[in-house]
Amino acid sequence: MGMKSNSYRMWSTKWVGDQLEYLVKTYGVKHVRIADEIFLLNLEHVEGICDEIIQRGLDLNIYVYARADTCGNQALLVKMKRAGFNWVCIGFESSSQAVRQSVGKKYSNETVKAARENLRQAGIHLLANHIVGLRGETLEDMRATVAEAMEMMPEFWNVYASTPYPGSALYCEAVEKGWPLPKTWADYAQHSKGFTPHGTETMSPAEVVQFRDEAFRTFMANPVYQDHVGKIFGEVARKEVAEMGGNMLERARG
Secondary structure (H helix, E strand, O other), rough: OOOOOOOOOOHHHHHHHHHHHHHHHHHHHEEOOOOOOOOOOOOOHEEEEEEEHHHHHOEEEEEEOOOOOOOOOOOHHHHHHHOOOOEEEEEEEEOHHHHHHHOOOOOOHHHHHHHHHHHHHHHEEEEEEEEEEEOOHHHHHHHHHHHHHHHOOOOEEEEEOOOOOOOOOHHHHHHOOOOOOOHHHHOOOOOOOOOOOOOOOOOOOOHHHHHHHHHHHHHOOOHHHHHHHHHHOOOHHHHHHHHHHHHOOOOOOO
């Protein structure tokens, strides 16, 4: 029998607890990032990991990834906070429900708002990721995405330009349709000088990059956001995001 699509295997919750305890007791590890983009998909498994951490008395600061439509179990979010899950990163992509659905995220705008509020109520910090320059997206859509991010007021925000990375379905489509592609491997890097996203039907790759950079700087320079960070993390953190707002990335224009 062939492999089922979209299948995955999980380590047992005890094994996860054993590894975390080993890292803490052997190396004094405090900060952990679990690089699983759908960490909250299996809620029973997540709860089991929380129980292992709590029962072992591990003092951790944990960062995980999730989808907005998996952040609806408030009791679990509260337990996660108790276990040290202080950060959840969600890729919201676009504020446009239609654009978001075009990249496989079919949940509603109401689900997006509920995820933000649920995390806030549980005391878990949000790192919100958005993407601009998706195919079919307009300049107005991109502006609306940035406005949504500001209204959401996450504890940290990042914005990426949609890029056809080799091996992805988007890359195959870009080759087939003759969209602009990076000339070197370095040009796939979001912060490199020659970074080249694919652009949209109405915006060139360079225009998308310019929009992305200006959006990030404007967000970091916003005094409302800076005050939000300062109240939670202190003056040093507030100054650091203010510095980010003043940084200009060197880009090749054209």
